[in-house]
Amino acid sequence: MTGSKKHRLALPSPAQAAWQDLEIGMFIHFAPNTWQDQHYDMLYTPLSEINPKELDAAQWVDVAESMNAKYIVFTAKHCGGFCMWPTKTTDYSVKSIPWRKGKGDICGDLAKECRKRKMPLGFYLSPRDDHFGITTSGIARSGRSCHQELYNKIYRQQLEELCTGYGKLVEIWFDGGADGDLAGPVIKKYQPEAMVFGSNRATIRWVGNEDGVAPYPARNTVSNNDKDWSPERNAAAGGKGTKWMPAECDVAIRRDWFWFTTNEGTLKSLDKLMDIYYRSVGHGCNLLLNHTPDRTGLIPSADVERAAEFGIEIKNRFSSLLxxxxxxxxxxxxxxxxxxxxxxxxxxxxxxxxxxxxxxxxxxxxxxxxxxxxxxxxxxxxxxxxxxxxxxxxxxxxxxxxxxxxxxxxxxxx
Known part of the structure; x- marks a missing residue:
């Protein structure tokens, strides 16, 4: 063995190391998009039509457990701005739909079930909010400071509600990036051990694609002074980064992040899922595999079966320790x-x-x-x-x- 030139090695925090041991997570995308066959909420669906009468958080957690997922990340608010909990910040939420007569709380149902099963839970809270006229990274489309200040206040309150109302969180997802100076103090105060995805105060990073695979090597370190956190850049640096920042590989089990009436035939095969596993977990990264409930609120049976097959196959291949x-x-x-x-x-x-x-x-x-x-x-x-x-x-x-x-x-x- 020959030692490389000495440098101070970056180390994970205890929370980062614990998160990496989880290895497989389940993403859940559910929003008004589900009623539109759209990737994004077009804001045209009457709220009276959004009524997932059969929604069962226990079924969602069953699916997670069957595929060996050790944590769940749920879209509490996707880009359209619809909130899956009865937030005080807007009526564009579960308060305004017929499901449970406007008294329901999907985040609450899921959190309760996760606590019961000891399944770590995280939330995706989109900085973008089309309902409020906010674009990527939480920037007001109008460019007016009064609009920006108002939304910053709204977003901070939404984050506080999620961080204080549903127990300990394992991960907070800011798709497209969030203002770390806005969100960071809230997380530090209420959820200091939660992994943060997508901000200048992130503790984990995107792998760089939505295929669920990491290049090899996918180093765990980045430079404090480098804004390019891609695995390719980190591999080129030879593992000499100064900050521990493991990657998460997100991918949908269907072609799309949301359920469409037309995408059942795009369900990934077992062979494809196993290839993703080898190239994510097998490359030292976490895998976040998305499932999407349909308009009833349940994950479709074909997806349920494929998740179970995936979990069984992993166990079969790695149960005979020699x-x-x-x-x-x-x-x-x-x-x-x-x-x-x-x-x-x-x-x-x-x-x-x-x-x-x-x-x-x-x-x-x-x-x-x-x-x-x-x-x-x-x-x-x-x-x-x-x-x-x-x-x-x-x-x-x-x-x-x-x-x-x-x-x-x-x-x-x-």
């Missing part, structure tokens, strides 16, 4: 005692000590000869190496280059 080790050093060897079929290697660094591995290879002993099976340039939170099945009696991870002594949380064979 051997595992951990520790500090540059070589980690496992003895299988006899020739055994190997399909996966899974390595994890103890990221509490930073991301140290810069180059590695995995070798197997077959027919009394060590052969290189895999080479890589990063491990981070987790690296899954899927291989063509091979027979071997021993396997070893050799760290060839690192920033300091490698601290391996797990090296496992499946």
């Amino acid at each position: 051997a595992e080790t951990k520790g500090k050093g540059s070589v980690f060897e496992l003895d299988l005692e006899k020739d055994t079929v190997i399909k996966h290697f899974v390595a994890m660094e103890d990221i509490r000590h930073g991301e140290r591995v810069r180059a590695y290879r995995i070798e197997v002993l077959a027919n009394d000869e060590w052969k290189t099976i895999v080479t890589g340039s990063a491990v981070g939170h987790k690296k899954i190496d899927r291989i063509e099945p091979v027979m071997a009696s021993r396997a070893r991870l050799r760290v060839l280059k690192s920033a300091g002594t490698p601290v391996i949380r797990s090296f496992a064979i499946y």
Whole structure:
């Protein structure tokens, strides 16, 4: 092993490290768009028509659990501005629809069910709000300071309501970016351990696409002085960033983020979902897989079934642990005692000590000869190496280059 030039390694906060251990989350998109077959709320649907009579938060959490999701992020307010809780800031909310005679609270129902199941919950609160004439990043379209000041007050109150009314939050999503100076103090006061997506005070970052996949390597660090947080930029920096900022890979299980009358046929196949898993979680990032209830308020049965198939397949592929080790050093060897079929290697660094591995290879002993099976340039939170099945009696991870002594949380064979 050769050590790289010494530099101070960025480290995750305890909350960031805990969030990365969740690995899979479930996104839920639900808004008036669902009644329009549109990606965005066109603001033309009479509120009297929005009545998801069968809405059942327990079903949503069932789906999350079935696909091995460890947290949920729900669109409390999408870009159109409709609020899924009875906010005091606007009547463009569940207060004005016939569902439960205007007394319902979808955020509340979901929070209650999540607490019951010990499922961490987060909220997506769009800074854009077409109902109020606000565009991306929370900027008033009129350009008038009076409009901006009014909306800033409204948005701050909406954020405070979500941060104080529904228990501990795992994540707050600001799609398109939010003013961190506006939102940051609210989060710091009420939800200091929540991950923040999409602002100049973010603690996690977008992977750079909506395909659910991360490039490799997808380093966990960024530069404090760099506004480009893309994985490609971070990979080029060789893991020398000064700020810990893990990536989240968001993707819809259908073609679209919202349910359409026409998109059932776009439901992703199990093979596609597994490929996404290997290229998100398997590249050390979190996967946020979107489901979308239909106009009844339920997630469609075909989507429910696919989510369960996805969860079962993950368990099937990673339930037969053959051997595992951990520790500090540059070589980690496992003895299988006899020739055994190997399909996966899974390595994890103890990221509490930073991301140290810069180059590695995995070798197997077959027919009394060590052969290189895999080479890589990063491990981070987790690296899954899927291989063509091979027979071997021993396997070893050799760290060839690192920033300091490698601290391996797990090296496992499946």
